[in-house]
Amino acid sequence: xxxxxxxxxxxxxxxxxxxxxxxxxxxxxxxxxxxxxxxxxxxxxxxxxxxxxxxxxxxxxxxxxxxxxxxxxxxxxxxxxxxxxxxxxxxxxxxxxxxxxxxxxxxxxxxxxxxxxxxxxxxxxxxxxxxxxxxxxxxxxxxxxxxxxxxxxxxxxxxxxxxxxxxxxxxxxxxxxxxxxxxxxxxxxxxxxxxxxxxxxxxxxxxxxxxxxxxxxxxxxxxxxxxxxxxxxxxxxxxxxxxxx
Numbered sequence: 242x243x244x245x246x247x248x249x250x251x252x253x254x255x256x257x258x259x260x261x262x263x264x265x266x267x268x269x270x271x272x273x274x275x276x277x278x279x280x281x282x283x284x285x286x287x288x289x290x291x292x293x294x295x296x297x298x299x300x301x302x303x304x305x306x307x308x309x310x311x312x313x314x315x316x317x318x319x320x321x322x323x324x325x326x327x328x329x330x331x332x333x334x335x336x337x338x339x340x341x342x343x344x345x346x347x348x349x350x351x352x353x354x355x356x357x358x359x360x361x362x363x364x365x366x367x368x369x370x371x372x373x374x375x376x377x378x379x380x381x382x383x384x385x386x387x388x389x390x391x392x393x394x395x396x397x398x399x400x401x402x403x404x405x406x407x408x409x410x411x412x413x414x415x416x417x418x419x420x421x422x423x424x425x426x427x428x429x430x431x432x433x434x435x436x437x438x439x440x441x442x443x444x445x446x447x448x449x450x451x452x453x454x455x456x457x458x459x460x461x462x463x464x465x466x467x468x469x470x471x472x473x474x475x476x477x478x479x480x481x482x483x484x485x486x
Contacts, residue, residue: 243296245306248322251292252314256282268313268359275392275428276359284314286361293321297329301347308356316356320366323348327370345374349382358393360428367397372404380413387417392426399432403439411444415452425461434460434467442471450476457483 261283268276284292299307299322307319323344330340348370351357357366375383387398399421402414414436421433441449449468457465457480465484469477 243299243303245299245303248292248296248299248303248307248318249310249312249315251295252282252284252289252312252318255284255288255292256314258283260285264313268361279313279359280311281313286317286365289314289317290321293318293325297322297325301343304347305351308351309354313359313362316358317362317365320348320351320357320362324366324369327373331373341374345370352386352394352397355391355393357397360396363393363396363400367400368403368407371397371401372407375401376405376408376410383413383417384420387421392428395421395424395429396432399429399436402436406436406439406443409444411440411448414440415448418452419456422456422459422461422464427463430461430463431467434464434470437464437468438470441468453480453483460484 261281264281264283265279268279268281270276270279270281296318304319304322307315307322310316310319327341327344327348330337330344333340348357348366357363371382383398383401386394386401389395389398398417399414402417405411405413418433418437421429424430424433437449437452440452453460453465453468460468462484465480469480472480
């Protein structure tokens with residue numbers, strides 16, 4: 242049976258030093274930046290996906306070893322393996338909820354110990370695991386993560402709601418967005434505005450407009466810009482004026 246070392250060896254084989262340098266810059270790994278100290282070996286997402294599919298049956302203990310690695314692509318591979326395992330358990334005849342629960346718990350534990358700690362790691366995993374698992378369950382974990390000041394836990398909470406949006410439920414997104422409006426960090430602003438935009442696009446434009454009527458004046462510039470991206474020019478100008486008044 243394969244183990245974490247086999248996954249790491251496959252990623253090492255696919256690594257490129259020039260890509261590593263570019264990724265270090267792109268993901269802001271310098272002092273004081275959001276990805277400070279993150280380590281890249283230079284494997285692009287499509288290649289990481291290919292490795293994750295090869296090792297999709299990896300035991301959860303070995304997945305945890307990947308998630309606890311200081312190397313970004315190791316953690317990404319671990320998360321993509323969890324996503325693949327969760328999807329397979331969801332497709333199983335009769336749906337394997339015991340497996341889904343184990344995977345979701347491993348994912349949440351990784352979030353809480355700080356291993357889902359860059360925006361790509363969040364965005365490629367949260368909605369597919371927690372967003373599916375929590376859809377028909379109490380959503381307390383979403384609000385608990387959203388109330389945490391940690392940037393990545395808060396982004397996990399916001400992106401988890403994308404899973405609900407895709408199934409026509411905007412309620413948690415709207416509630417959570419209202420709670421985090423005062424967070425002016427760029428990556429929170431972008432995630433909040435993005436999720437609000439998706440509410441208008443995928444669920445009900447009226448729900449988005451109602452939220453903006455109530456909250457545009459207190460929203461950050463970036464969140465408001467993302468949220469109104471698909472509105473016409475007059476509507477965008479109207480909500481910008483609310484913010485500046």
